[in-house]
Amino acid sequence: MSFDLRAWSAERLERIEQALSVWVPADTPAQLGEAMRYAVLDGGKRLRPLLVLAAAEAVDGHAEAALRAGCAVELIHAYSLVHDDMPCMDNDVLRRGKPTVHVAFGEATALLAGDALQALAFELLAPAGAGIPDRTQAALCRLLAQAAGHAGMAGGQAIDLAAVGKSLTEAELRHMHRLKTGALLQASVMMGAACGEPSARAREGLETYGRALGLAFQVVDDILDVTADSATLGKTAGKDAAQDKPTYVSLLGLERARSYACELLEQARGALGTTGLADTRALLALAEMVVHRDN
Amino acid sequence: MSFDLRAWSAERLERIEQALSVWVPADTPAQLGEAMRYAVLDGGKRLRPLLVLAAAEAVDGHAEAALRAGCAVELIHAYSLVHDDMPCMDNDVLRRGKPTVHVAFGEATALLAGDALQALAFELLAPAGAGIPDRTQAALCRLLAQAAGHAGMAGGQAIDLAAVGKSLTEAELRHMHRLKTGALLQASVMMGAACGEPSARAREGLETYGRALGLAFQVVDDILDVTADSATLGKTAGKDAAQDKPTYVSLLGLERARSYACELLEQARGALGTTGLADTRALLALAEMVVHRDN
Numbered sequence: 001m002s003f004d005l006r007a008w009s010a011e012r013l014e015r016i017e018q019a020l021s022v023w024v025p026a027d028t029p030a031q032l033g034e035a036m037r038y039a040v041l042d043g044g045k046r047l048r049p050l051l052v053l054a055a056a057e058a059v060d061g062h063a064e065a066a067l068r069a070g071c072a073v074e075l076i077h078a079y080s081l082v083h084d085d086m087p088c089m090d091n092d093v094l095r096r097g098k099p100t101v102h103v104a105f106g107e108a109t110a111l112l113a114g115d116a117l118q119a120l121a122f123e124l125l126a127p128a129g130a131g132i133p134d135r136t137q138a139a140l141c142r143l144l145a146q147a148a149g150h151a152g153m154a155g156g157q158a159i160d161l162a163a164v165g166k167s168l169t170e171a172e173l174r175h176m177h178r179l180k181t182g183a184l185l186q187a188s189v190m191m192g193a194a195c196g197e198p199s200a201r202a203r204e205g206l207e208t209y210g211r212a213l214g215l216a217f218q219v220v221d222d223i224l225d226v227t228a229d230s231a232t233l234g235k236t237a238g239k240d241a242a243q244d245k246p247t248y249v250s251l252l253g254l255e256r257a258r259s260y261a262c263e264l265l266e267q268a269r270g271a272l273g274t275t276g277l278a279d280t281r282a283l284l285a286l287a288e289m290v291v292h293r294d295n
Numbered sequence: 296m297s298f299d300l301r302a303w304s305a306e307r308l309e310r311i312e313q314a315l316s317v318w319v320p321a322d323t324p325a326q327l328g329e330a331m332r333y334a335v336l337d338g339g340k341r342l343r344p345l346l347v348l349a350a351a352e353a354v355d356g357h358a359e360a361a362l363r364a365g366c367a368v369e370l371i372h373a374y375s376l377v378h379d380d381m382p383c384m385d386n387d388v389l390r391r392g393k394p395t396v397h398v399a400f401g402e403a404t405a406l407l408a409g410d411a412l413q414a415l416a417f418e419l420l421a422p423a424g425a426g427i428p429d430r431t432q433a434a435l436c437r438l439l440a441q442a443a444g445h446a447g448m449a450g451g452q453a454i455d456l457a458a459v460g461k462s463l464t465e466a467e468l469r470h471m472h473r474l475k476t477g478a479l480l481q482a483s484v485m486m487g488a489a490c491g492e493p494s495a496r497a498r499e500g501l502e503t504y505g506r507a508l509g510l511a512f513q514v515v516d517d518i519l520d521v522t523a524d525s526a527t528l529g530k531t532a533g534k535d536a537a538q539d540k541p542t543y544v545s546l547l548g549l550e551r552a553r554s555y556a557c558e559l560l561e562q563a564r565g566a567l568g569t570t571g572l573a574d575t576r577a578l579l580a581l582a583e584m585v586v587h588r589d590n
Contacts, residue, residue: 030456115449116453145417146418
């Protein structure tokens with residue numbers, strides 16, 4: 001039976017956009033709220049929230065918890081882009097086809113907006129009176145904090161920073177990406193799972209799926225940095241090569257990078273098969289999309 | 296019966312420093328961990344963790360939860376200082392008598408270290424297998440996220456940013472400080488309270504105490520910015536006046552600012568009296584210290 005990812009996503013994306021629009025506040029002091037909304041709304045493929053919802057549906061998880069978790073992960077992703085684009089980091093002026101936040105609002109407001117988005121992510125996960133079990137709230141905070149921090153995304157960015165102009169081995173490159181982008185993608189899957197009560201076997205399968213998907217995402221990102229143009233990407237293409245950053249393409253070559261991405265997709269597919277979950281079609285379709293996307 | 300704050304604090308400070316030294320990681324990628332530890336260890340009066348522990352003891356709260364909560368609040372405070380000192384914000388080079396983090400490690404690492412410290416704060420609050428009730432973990436995450444974000448500290452910083460060179464009314468100034476520094480100080484008290492099961496009356500009294508203490512802290516900060524020298528403060532004195540920032544001293548004058556601080560101390564004392572808690576001496580002594588400190 002074929003699965004229509006477009007139809008599945010459309011309904012979820014509407015809920016995600018609606019929720020983000022409500023939860024990212026407009027009525028904040030100075031330009032802070034404006035900058036936060038600018039960074040989050042009307043942009044992005046929402047891959048991470050879709051992964052959260054797909055995993056939560058696969059384990060029959062708490063729907064409100066999953067929606068909050070999806071938005072929270074997206075806020076962490078959005079804040080990391082705001083800070084990453086700043087002059088002291090990548091100094092990028094274009095993001096999703098728009099001026100970056102510090103270009104539009106100034107550096108100080110961009111810094112604060114990023115900080116406030118990170119706090120808001122955790123605020124969404126621990127609401128009072130939303131009927132989400134305390135155990136779920138605590139588990140979601142734990143997973144997100146670990147994935148965002150020094151042993152996850154922020155740690156990966158630090159390695160990335162230190163790696164400019166250096167040659168890394170494939171193992172080092174993989175470690176960097178596992179932290180920098182992989183941790184948050186894998187956490188998206190595991191946060192979805194934490195909205196329900198999956199068996200140990202299902203949890204392990206989802207963990208393997210999330211790890212393969214996270215790595216595949218980065219391999220494809222590196223491929224697109226070389227093969228796509230800025231207009232298609234919605235961000236500056238060719239940036240990694242220009243900055244002499246090690247990538248899967250510089251390390252493996254284009255063809256081997258492509259076959260590595262396909263291999264990771266097969267790993268992800270295989271892992272879903274071990275979960276014993278009744279319906280993992282959305283998760284599989286998302287992994288296929290990650291590998292076959294053109295932006 | 297007299298209360299020996301020095302002796303009380305000494306024992307708690309030892310636990311706090313020890314815990315921070317263990318929980319702020321050294322073994323992280325690149326210089327990230329080093330910068331995080333530089334920002335947090337061997338510095339600061341640890342007022343916020345002491346408030347957490349004092350409130351937790353007053354309500355007979357969970358000791359491990361309180362220690363984690365105290366460290367988490369301190370990490371949020373520390374990250375805010377790192378980001379605040381950066382060139383795009385206050386551009387300060389001296390903090391606690393040492394070069395600021397971006398001077399010592401570079402701007403990019405300072406930005407990431409601040410981000411990672413915020414994530415670590417939430418990680419500390421939601422540990423797996425530490426025997427802290429899920430309900431407590433969720434409540435602590437909620438209180439900290441609210442106090443750190445757009446409706447708390449980050450929001451206050453945004454107002455502060457927008458206020459340079461403008462004249463504020465006393466109400467506007469109070470609102471700015473209630474968010475910028477007051478929210479996190481009040482949250483310290485309420486997080487301590489959340490480690491136990493205080494009555495509604497106790498909770499309300501502690502909330503009022505925390506609000507008065509938070510405001511008093513800022514009034515005294517403004518006074519010290521005018522009356523103390525940089526060596527005593529461990530940071531650049533006279534900064535607010537130099538930047539033409541509105542302060543309680545510029546608004547009320549020095550004498551009225553001093554009497555306002557004393558008035559707030561009396562409010563804090565009165566609020567503790569309404570809690571019905573058996574022993575609030577440490578909380579009272581901390582409020583007295585906040586008002587009578589010289590740095």
